[in-house]
Amino acid sequence: MERATDYPPSGKSVIDLKRLTKRYGGHTAVNGLNLTIERGEIFGLLGPNGAGKTTTILMMLGLTEPTDGTARVCGLDPARQSLEVKRRVGYMPDDIGFYDDRTALDNLMFTASLNGLNAQEGRRRALELLDRVGLGEAAGKKAGTFSRGMRQRLGIADVLIKKPEVVILDEPTLGIDPEGVRELLQLIREMSRNEGLTVLLSSHHLHQVQQICDRVGLFVRGELIACGDVASLARQLDEDGSVTVEIEASCWTEALTERLKSLDGFIGSGSPVRLPGHPEEASRASFVFGSDQTSDAAKLVIESGARLHAIRRKQYGLDDIYHRYFEGGGSHERNNR
Numbered sequence: 483m484e485r486a487t488d489y490p491p492s493g494k495s496v497i498d499l500k501r502l503t504k505r506y507g508g509h510t511a512v513n514g515l516n517l518t519i520e521r522g523e524i525f526g527l528l529g530p531n532g533a534g535k536t537t538t539i540l541m542m543l544g545l546t547e548p549t550d551g552t553a554r555v556c557g558l559d560p561a562r563q564s565l566e567v568k569r570r571v572g573y574m575p576d577d578i579g580f581y582d583d584r585t586a587l588d589n590l591m592f593t594a595s596l597n598g599l600n601a602q603e604g605r606r607r608a609l610e611l612l613d614r615v616g617l618g619e620a621a622g623k624k625a626g627t628f629s630r631g632m633r634q635r636l637g638i639a640d641v642l643i644k645k646p647e648v649v650i651l652d653e654p655t656l657g658i659d660p661e662g663v664r665e666l667l668q669l670i671r672e673m674s675r676n677e678g679l680t681v682l683l684s685s686h687h688l689h690q691v692q693q694i695c696d697r698v699g700l701f702v703r704g705e706l707i708a709c710g711d712v713a714s715l716a717r718q719l720d721e722d723g724s725v726t727v728e729i730e731a732s733c734w735t736e737a738l739t740e741r742l743k744s745l746d747g748f749i750g751s752g753s754p755v756r757l758p759g760h761p762e763e764a765s766r767a768s769f770v771f772g773s774d775q776t777s778d779a780a781k782l783v784i785e786s787g788a789r790l791h792a793i794r795r796k797q798y799g800l801d802d803i804y805h806r807y808f809e810g811g812g813s814h815e816r817n818n819r
């Protein structure tokens with residue numbers, strides 16, 4: 483799977499959040515968030531519903547005031563300079579609205595006029611952007627007839643009209659089919675790379691956004707519990723030094739499972755699961771050890787008379803990260819995975 487790693491780190495932060503906190507009455511929606519995003523970076527703010535992503539975005543835009551801490555966006559304080567921030571930041575909310583009875587071109591020209599472009603310049607830029615987002619042919623069609631995917635493309639053109647430095651997209655892929663998601667994300671990436679745009683996008687789809695994000699932050703219950711590229715998140719999972727060995731074998735016996743459990747440093751295991759359609763009725767099971775026991779485990783399997791089909795030291799992937807941090811609610815339970 484393609485993942486972006488080539489954003490030019492400038493060492494210049496465009497978004498800088500320090501101990502940013504938002505409380506609604508007794509409920510803390512965002513709790514002491516520290517986050518720096520560099521110019522040109524594509525950052526994915528990931529978390530389940532209600533994690534506090536939208537609240538964080540609203541504070542960055544000056545649309546709601548922090549209870550505590552500070553936000554700096556393009557060097558500005560959104561709480562006090564919200565107009566200036568809005569001039570430099572394009573924001574696409576998750577429920578983006580258009581004038582449905584007006585054409586795509588009219589909608590964009592209207593946004594252009596709100597941003598101070600004259601009619602001629604607005605029309606030129608709107609047509610150029612419609613082409614860029616793949617809606618050139620649909621410029622004269624009413625926005626109300628657009629599919630969800632087309633509306634999101636129109637939304638991206640809409641936020642780019644004012645040539646922002648930063649683009650914030652709240653759940654841009656919501657309700658779009660997989661092919662549409664792929665195209666939309668590719669478009670966001672191209673826009674960022676071609677124009678040096680800084681992009682922050684929120685999502686609860688780790689799989690989707692990792693395709694284009696330089697870094698992701700995992701946000702759970704108002705707190706950033708992990709941050710980095712996918713490889714470094716996986717390393718954070720591995721930080722206790724344990725190693726998961728995955729074994730596929732036929733003629734698996736209870737005695738073999740017990741012998742594997744008696745290897746040095748055994749921490750936990752899952753029960754063998756039959757692999758559907760395997761010609762030799764093989765099963766797969768994972769064993770977690772305090773150090774790498776792959777070769778000793780292979781030896782044991784062969785000695786036991788089972789037929790070994792595959793054995794590997796498991797690399798953590800997105801599913802593991804997602805499961806650990808999201809479904810496990812940040813739990814660090816290791817057994818029975």
Ligand SMILES: Nc1ncnc2c1ncn2[C@@H]1O[C@H](COP(=O)(O)OP(=O)(O)OP(=O)(O)O)[C@@H](O)[C@H]1O
Pocket residue numbers: 506509510511529530531532533534535536537538
């Ligand atoms: N105006 C408000 N008044 C009271 N509570 C609020 C308000 N806005 C948000 N919350 C609460 O703050 C928490 C974070 O909400 P937020 O919308 O920021 O989460 P989110 O991660 O964006 O989730 P979603 O993907 O569902 O939008 C939730 O528990 C929500 O109910």
